[in-house]
Amino acid sequence: MNVLNVDQFRLVSNFSNYSTSGGSCIFIRNTIQTKEVNYLSGFGSEKGFEMFAVELSDFGTILACIYRSPDTDFKYFYVNWNY
Numbered sequence: 001m002n003v004l005n006v007d008q009f010r011l012v013s014n015f016s017n018y019s020t021s022g023g024s025c026i027f028i029r030n031t032i033q034t035k036e037v038n039y040l041s042g043f044g045s046e047k048g049f050e051m052f053a054v055e056l057s058d059f060g061t062i063l064a065c066i067y068r069s070p071d072t073d074f075k076y077f078y079v080n081w082n083y
Contacts, residue, residue, distance in 0.1 A: 006027050008029060008030055009027040009028060009029055009030060010027065010028060010030055011025055011026075011027055012026050012027070012028045012034050012054045013025065013026045013036070013052040013053070013054050013065070014026070014052065015050040015051070015052050015065075015067075023050065024050050024065050024067045025065070026052070026054055026063060026065050028054065028056070028063075032056055032057075032058055032059075033056075033057040033058050034054045034055060034056060034057060035054065035055040035057055036054065036055075037052075037053040037054060037055050037062055037064075040052070040053045040064065049066065049067060049068040049069075049072065049076075049077045050065070050066070050067045050068075051064065051065065051066045051067075052064070052065055053065070
């Protein structure tokens with residue numbers, strides 16, 4: 001992820017899926033302040049679904065990325081996300 005450069009944006013959070021060389025990430029404009037949202041970091045898993053979030057401090061908003069690959073078990077996703 002460190003080699004990807006998007007002009008005027010920075011990488012604030014990501015989830016790398018090493019078994020398939022995939023993953024997902026959140027880029028935020030450089031001028032927007034963010035904070036980590038640690039209490040959501042334990043929900044995702046490499047074989048289940050990817051999840052991470054950041055708080056956009058300037059807006060009082062949490063931005064989350066949740067991705068479930070079509071190759072994964074939907075029941076696992078539903079049971080672990082439906083709390």
